[in-house]
Amino acid sequence: MKQILLPLLLVLTLALSACTPAATSTPPPAAGQPQPFQVVATTSIVADVVKNVGGERVSVTTLLPIGSDVHTYEPTPQDLAKVADAQLVFVNGAGLEEFLNVLIENAGSADRVVEVSHGIELKDFGAHDHEHGDEGEDHAHEGEDHAHEGGDPHTWTDPNLVKIWVENIRAALTAADPANEAAYRANAEAYLKQLDEIDAWIREQVxxxxxxxxxxxxxxxxxxxxxxxxxxxxxxxxxxxxxxxxxxxxxxxxxxxxxxxxxxxxxxxxxxxxxxxxxxxxxxxxxxxxxxxxxxxxxxxxxxxxxxxxxxxxxxxxxxxxxx
Missing domain, CATH: 3.40.50.1980 (Nitrogenase molybdenum iron protein domain)
Incomplete structure (x- = not known):
């Protein structure tokens, strides 16, 4: 159904934009100030990490509303417009945002997508510590989508892996906006220190x-x-x-x-x-x-x-x- 409907999203978006002012995630810059670099992030978690690396030089729009389940999310015409207008699109990757595939294709944004989990060695699908049930039994999970057969996409549950996110975000922002390379590097280093601190705190709590x-x-x-x-x-x-x-x-x-x-x-x-x-x-x-x-x-x-x-x-x- 998505493949039938999504090519119509651009038409719907144009119709909506004719009568609705475009939403912005940050107020316009003051006169004489440079325009923030415009990016989209799929989830609120990805968006927060991007904001920490980008700082004031980046305006981040989050695609999924707070509280949405990325596994079952249905994209909207407004999502297509956001992705089409973004200078970069930051995604978790690792097969998590399956809904985004057709959206990216229709928006013509494939060359602007940054997978923040790139370079992380993914855990194999089904490779958890204890396998319950009959190993010889082949259960068919009703409605299950096997898009994650390549590996576990939930890389953000370990802050040490999010340090790889930070480097991927810093590198992508620097490549697209080299004039602000020093700021992105300083922001990344500061956030990496916070991730080290939270890792130590988690160990103490556990x-x-x-x-x-x-x-x-x-x-x-x-x-x-x-x-x-x-x-x-x-x-x-x-x-x-x-x-x-x-x-x-x-x-x-x-x-x-x-x-x-x-x-x-x-x-x-x-x-x-x-x-x-x-x-x-x-x-x-x-x-x-x-x-x-x-x-x-x-x-x-x-x-x-x-x-x-x-x-x-x-x-x-x-x-x-x-x-x-």
């Missing part, structure tokens, strides 16, 4: 959790990089894949509940943008806590996870409080 309690069950597989970095075991997920678009079978629900009991898991963590019904059922069946986390989106500005660093602090604090 040390409060007994080793036998460092077991994660989530709504879908997204904390693989985090678990590997900080010594957790991913027991599994309610949706045994990297996308929330899938629907688990009854056998898979039973298998994850058996694993929770077998390994003494203390909590199931569910994303704030995900329907919690299945996770609530699993928590009730097994008698464990249901704990909310932020996954692919930040909170509203001024909220508990308004920046990427706040996002990490909130999620880690929730984990520690549930598992220690």
């Amino acid at each position: 040390a409060q959790i007994p080793l036998e309690n460092r077991k994660l069950v989530t709504d879908h597989l997204l904390f693989g990089y985090f678990a590997e970095r900080y010594g957790f075991e991913q027991i599994g997920a309610i949706i045994p894949g990297y996308s929330t678009a899938a629907q688990p079978t009854a056998q898979e629900i039973a298998a994850i509940e058996d694993a929770i009991r077998e390994f003494g898991v203390k909590a199931v963590f569910v994303g704030k943008t995900v329907n919690p019904n299945l996770a609530q059922r699993v928590a009730e069946d097994t008698g464990i806590q249901l704990v909310g986390l932020y996954h692919g989106s930040l909170s509203q500005p001024g909220g508990e996870a308004a920046t990427y660093l706040d996002y990490l602090r909130y999620n880690v604090s929730q984990m520690v409080n549930a598992l220690k």
Whole structure:
């Protein structure tokens, strides 16, 4: 359906623009001031990191609204206009933003796309710490999209991998806007220091959790990089894949509940943008806590996870409080 409708998006956008003033993410510069470099970022997490590297010299428009699930997002005509007008388009990459493929093609922006996860060695699809269920059983996940078969796209769950994002963003901004190379480099170095500090803080917090309690069950597989970095075991997920678009079978629900009991898991963590019904059922069946986390989106500005660093602090604090 997307391939049929998306070629019409440009026409719809032009019609909308005829009667609606264009939205801007920042006020126009004062007289005599240089125009900010105009970029688009797909998610609020990518946008926040780009803002930290770009600083005042870059105006960042975020494509997905706060609270959106990138796995199920449907692009709009306005999205096409934003992508077409951007000087650079920053994406997570690693197959995460599947919705963007046709949008980029229609906007003619392929040469302006920057994958911030470029250069990160991706974890293999399905390679989590504990495989639950019958290995010989071939379950078909209803509605599951296998776009992530090449690797786990959730690279932002480990701030050490986001340091690679920072370098990719700095290099792309410098190549497109070399006059501000020094500013981009200084901003990147300052943010890299903050990422090192948050990494040390996470290690201190995780040390409060007994080793036998460092077991994660989530709504879908997204904390693989985090678990590997900080010594957790991913027991599994309610949706045994990297996308929330899938629907688990009854056998898979039973298998994850058996694993929770077998390994003494203390909590199931569910994303704030995900329907919690299945996770609530699993928590009730097994008698464990249901704990909310932020996954692919930040909170509203001024909220508990308004920046990427706040996002990490909130999620880690929730984990520690549930598992220690």
